[in-house]
Amino acid sequence: MSNLFKKIINLHPAKMIVTFYIIAVFVSVCLLSLPIALKPGVSWSFLDLLFTVVSAVSVTGLSVVSTVDTFSTTGTIFLLFILQFGGIGIMTLGTFIWVIIGKRIGLRERQLIMVDQNQSQLSGLVKLMRQILLIILLIELIGTIILGTHFLDYFPTWQEAFKQGLFASVSATTNAGFDITGNSLIPFANDYFVQFINITLLTLGAIGFPVLIEIKEFILNRNNKNSIHFSLYTKLTTFTFFSLMIIGAVVIVLFEANHFFKNKSWHESLFYALFQSSSARNGGLATMDVSHFSDPTLLFLCLLMFIGASPSSVGGGIRTTTFAVNLLFIYSFARGYKNVKVFRRELHEDDIRKSFVVSILAIFICFTATIILSATEHFTLMEIMFEVSSAFGTTGLSMGITPELSSIGKVVIISLMFIGRIGILSFIFLINRRNQQANYHYPKERVIIG
Numbered sequence: 001m002s003n004l005f006k007k008i009i010n011l012h013p014a015k016m017i018v019t020f021y022i023i024a025v026f027v028s029v030c031l032l033s034l035p036i037a038l039k040p041g042v043s044w045s046f047l048d049l050l051f052t053v054v055s056a057v058s059v060t061g062l063s064v065v066s067t068v069d070t071f072s073t074t075g076t077i078f079l080l081f082i083l084q085f086g087g088i089g090i091m092t093l094g095t096f097i098w099v100i101i102g103k104r105i106g107l108r109e110r111q112l113i114m115v116d117q118n119q120s121q122l123s124g125l126v127k128l129m130r131q132i133l134l135i136i137l138l139i140e141l142i143g144t145i146i147l148g149t150h151f152l153d154y155f156p157t158w159q160e161a162f163k164q165g166l167f168a169s170v171s172a173t174t175n176a177g178f179d180i181t182g183n184s185l186i187p188f189a190n191d192y193f194v195q196f197i198n199i200t201l202l203t204l205g206a207i208g209f210p211v212l213i214e215i216k217e218f219i220l221n222r223n224n225k226n227s228i229h230f231s232l233y234t235k236l237t238t239f240t241f242f243s244l245m246i247i248g249a250v251v252i253v254l255f256e257a258n259h260f261f262k263n264k265s266w267h268e269s270l271f272y273a274l275f276q277s278s279s280a281r282n283g284g285l286a287t288m289d290v291s292h293f294s295d296p297t298l299l300f301l302c303l304l305m306f307i308g309a310s311p312s313s314v315g316g317g318i319r320t321t322t323f324a325v326n327l328l329f330i331y332s333f334a335r336g337y338k339n340v341k342v343f344r345r346e347l348h349e350d351d352i353r354k355s356f357v358v359s360i361l362a363i364f365i366c367f368t369a370t371i372i373l374s375a376t377e378h379f380t381l382m383e384i385m386f387e388v389s390s391a392f393g394t395t396g397l398s399m400g401i402t403p404e405l406s407s408i409g410k411v412v413i414i415s416l417m418f419i420g421r422i423g424i425l426s427f428i429f430l431i432n433r434r435n436q437q438a439n440y441h442y443p444k445e446r447v448i449i450g
Contacts, residue, residue, distance in 0.1 A: 015429065018422055021057065025418075028053040028082045037075030044070070047410055054414045057086040058421035059314055061177020061284030061396020062387075062413065064403045068182040076180060080170055086421065087174025087205065087314040088136050132209045135216065136173060143169030143201050150193060172201035175314045177284020177396025185275075189287045192267070195275050202283040206309035207241050210234065232345045233321065237310040240320040241281075248277030248304055255297040260288075280304040282315035284396020291399040295382060298399075302385055305393035306366065308420075316394030316420035318362045325355040358424040365419065366392050369412050376408045377401075391416035 031037060033049055048064045055062050056079060071079060148158075148165025155161040164180065171178050181187055188194040204212065211234045218230070252273040253261065261269040272288060279285050280301045290301065308317015325340070329352050332340045340347040366388050373384045383399045390397045391413045405413065419427050 018426060021418070021422060024085065025050075025053055025057055028057055028078075031078045031082070032071075032075060034074075034078075037071060037078050039070065039072050039075075042070055047407060051410050051414055053082070054417050055396070056082040056176070056178065058316070058394050058417040059083060059086045059174045059176040060316075060391060060394040060417045060420070061171075062391060062398055062402050062417065063178070064405070064410065066182060067178055068180050076167065079178065080167060083170055083174050083176040083178060087170075087176060088132060131213050131216070135209070135212050136205075139201065139204050140169050140173050143173060143197065146197055147194070150197075154187075168198070169201060172198045172283065172285065173205045173314070175202060175205045175282040175284065175309065175394070177279075179285065184286045186287060186289075189272075190268075192271055195271055195287060198283075198285060199275060199278045202278050202281075202285070203241075203245075206282045206313050206315045208233075208237050208310035208313045210312055211238055211310065232343055233311075235343045236324055237320050240324040241310055244281065244304065244307065244320065244323075245274075245277055248280065248300070249273040251300050252277060252293075252297055255294060255300065259294045259297075260292050276301070277304065280395060280397060281307070282309040282313075282317070282393060282395050284390070286397060289400075290386075290397055298382055298386055301397070302389040305389040305395045305397065306362070308393040308395075316392065316423075318358050318424065322355045322358050325352055326359055329355070354425065357428070361424055361428065362392065365416070369416055372412055373409055376406055376412075379404075387413065388416060392420045394420040 029049060032053060038044075044065060051062075051064050054060075067076075067079070144162065144166045146165075147168050148162035151161035151164050152158060155164060167178075167180050170176070177184075179185070185194065185198060210231070214230055214234050249270075250273075253269055256269070256273070261272070264272070275285075275287050276290065281304055290298070293301070306317055307323045308319055309315020311319045311321055325347060328340050328342055328347070332338075340352060369388045369392075370381075370384055373379075373388065374381060377384060379387075379401050383401050386397070386399050387401055387405075389395070394417060402413075
């Protein structure tokens with residue numbers, strides 16, 4: 001055990017983070033396999049248990065079992081803890097524990113935090129972890145109070161109302177997609193207040209922790225304009241995030257105007273479109289059965305799920321900044337520019353390369369998964385593509401095929417959810433991460449491109 005511990009400690013930070021998440025899956029499997037976690041008479045296979053645990057740790061929300069029919073109150077509490085752990089990240093909770101016990105946060109710990117939160121520098125990481133934890137817990141507390149109070153009109157006792165409010169608040173803020181209503185948010189399809197609160201919580205969880213921290217600093221220092229400075233990351237990811245949300249809602253309305261929305265009022269169409277556009281970016285909650293949408297809408301939702309949330313957030317996918325940098329590079333290349341400029345700043349070449357590597361590898365992974373599932377499952381190509389995009393983006397939306405997946409299909413989806421949670425870059429670094437500089441060069445030669 002001593003030698004194993006030393007090997008883990010000496011791993012590259014990216015590999016160590018992955019190891020920690022594997023350990024988290026193992027611990028979660030142990031918790032949810034306890035008899036007290038299940039309702040009387042409930043039994044399930046190890047693969048279904050593993051699927052549920054990975055879905056919870058990766059805050060995806062895809063499930064092969066009914067949460068409300070499977071877990072006891074104790075099991076629901078266990079699941080809630082796993083969602084919280086998976087949502088804010090292993091190093092956030094780890095840092096909180098280290099601070100409590102008085103452990104010094106050294107270089108090694110800061111490297112782990114930097115990898116887990118997609119940061120590019122070591123300074124200020126401990127403060128970042130503290131602020132992330134406090135902000136997320138505050139958001140969840142406010143969401144619990146608002147939803148719990150509102151749910152008093154829906155549930156017979158205040159205990160049940162606030163239990164539902166707590167779970168809904170944590171699930172939405174962590175973008176987990178799990179629910180204990182049995183029907184996601186479909187029972188609240190006509191309650192625009194519940195939908196608005198959930199959209200707000202989904203957005204706060206997915207927009208990126210550094211964005212929330214900078215907004216907090218802006219609010220606290222609004223009287224001192226000279227101290228206010230939003231980073232390029234905040235400007236770029238916020239603009240991209242809300243542009244995708246608005247464009248998504250508009251596209252859904254246009255595609256479904258003569259289909260699902262044909263007999264709906266304007267406000268029903270608006271909230272259906274806005275909620276599904278928001279949730280498809282990582283929430284996994286739904287106010288309707290998405291299989292009722294037309295194929296063009298479903299394909300567009302696949303794109304939104306593939307893009308996912310912002311970096312250093314609770315979400316997965318290739319992330320908003322990756323998508324934005326790709327578009328900016330294509331635009332700059334088409335205009336004949338050698339550099340990529342945005343918001344009076346010039347993007348670093350390493351970030352441009354990373355964005356294309358992440359995108360290409362993500363497409364390859366999803367394409368491979370689609371081929372495998374097409375060979376092993378009996379579903380339509382659209383259903384498979386939707387499931388693959390949902391798993392990789394850790395979204396949790398489904399056209400209803402998840403419980404019917406074969407064993408091979410479940411393993412494929414489990415792998416996609418795990419990769420989506422740790423991130424493509426961490427997945428790449430599992431192979432090797434050594435910045436090697438060659439001490440020789442070959443003669444350069446041009447090749448025909450395009």
